[in-house]
Amino acid sequence: MHILIADDDEDDRTFFSEAMMELKMNNKLTLFNDGKDLMDYLADPEIVIPHILFLDLNMPFMSGFECLKLIRSNNRFKDVSIAIYSTSSSEKDIEETFIEGANIYIKKPNDFTKLKKVIKEVLNINWQFHSSGLNKETFFFSI
Amino acid sequence: MKLYIKYDGIAACRVILQEQLERLNIKHQILGLGEIEISDNVSREDLAELHTALNKYSIFVVDNEKSQLIQRIKDTIVEMIYENEKLPSVTISQYLSEKLNFSYGYITNIFTENTYSSIENFIIIQKIERAKKLIIEDQLTLTEVSYKLNYSSVAYLSSQFKKVTGLTPSAFKRIVDKRRNLAN
Numbered sequence: 001m002h003i004l005i006a007d008d009d010e011d012d013r014t015f016f017s018e019a020m021m022e023l024k025m026n027n028k029l030t031l032f033n034d035g036k037d038l039m040d041y042l043a044d045p046e047i048v049i050p051h052i053l054f055l056d057l058n059m060p061f062m063s064g065f066e067c068l069k070l071i072r073s074n075n076r077f078k079d080v081s082i083a084i085y086s087t088s089s090s091e092k093d094i095e096e097t098f099i100e101g102a103n104i105y106i107k108k109p110n111d112f113t114k115l116k117k118v119i120k121e122v123l124n125i126n127w128q129f130h131s132s133g134l135n136k137e138t139f140f141f142s143i
Numbered sequence: 144m145k146l147y148i149k150y151d152g153i154a155a156c157r158v159i160l161q162e163q164l165e166r167l168n169i170k171h172q173i174l175g176l177g178e179i180e181i182s183d184n185v186s187r188e189d190l191a192e193l194h195t196a197l198n199k200y201s202i203f204v205v206d207n208e209k210s211q212l213i214q215r216i217k218d219t220i221v222e223m224i225y226e227n228e229k230l231p232s233v234t235i236s237q238y239l240s241e242k243l244n245f246s247y248g249y250i251t252n253i254f255t256e257n258t259y260s261s262i263e264n265f266i267i268i269q270k271i272e273r274a275k276k277l278i279i280e281d282q283l284t285l286t287e288v289s290y291k292l293n294y295s296s297v298a299y300l301s302s303q304f305k306k307v308t309g310l311t312p313s314a315f316k317r318i319v320d321k322r323r324n325l326a327n
Contacts (some may be wrong), residue, residue, distance in 0.1 A: 095318055098322075099321045124259065125307075128260065128268055132265075132269075135276075138275045138276075138319060140315065142308065
């Protein structure tokens, strides 16, 4: 699977990418330092469309929420799953991101083992949606 | 006399594949490790001949029977969940082994080995998918949904819904409604 991650915090980027690498699921991972970096990359018509994006909700220049809105307004990325993660667990934040088109909301765990477990579950359910012809319009997963 | 050799197994394998496919006049493209695209129809005899020829080099064509069976298992489950007005009350294990003519043990093993998911998990995801449809498209109440999908109680349906989506059914409905309003 092609996975993109945008997060301004270097430690968090390492945390996420190490957790994904340890899952040994044959994923191709690309990291971005902020939302603007990610959007610049996505603007290139030559790129391979990723399967799933992980966006940190709070980033400078362009927040995960703004990226989400922009990406969802572009038909080119309609099949891409978008996962938002944040330390916030407010119901309002969660619902808001789903309404704007996110598929997955992750309350960021602090513990590495838990994070690995969460990512595994997310990739697993995302794969189910891709491979079993489930309706993407109603694909929401909050963990 | 002793000879010391070094070899590249992958390159060797490619050459063997190429030679054997060409020998049988099979138009093909080697896509990379483990995959060959065959561009036109090949007779059963030639295909069987190819299998035998490759087996000599310990190269095996992965037979399609397993993946076909997995597809049939999935289709049977989806059919059972979607096509009936109400889910049959026989257990799913009984239903699957009767429809597919294999023991349930064999069915679950082959499914788990090949899909990274258990049959039970697949069934739950499919049932919740149907529940989503019934809630949104048919505007059914949770009581009606739980009856249709054979849940023992509304509470059990709600908790399974929450497990699969992380949302309560009412939050789910609220999100979908707001999303539609936004699109209009």
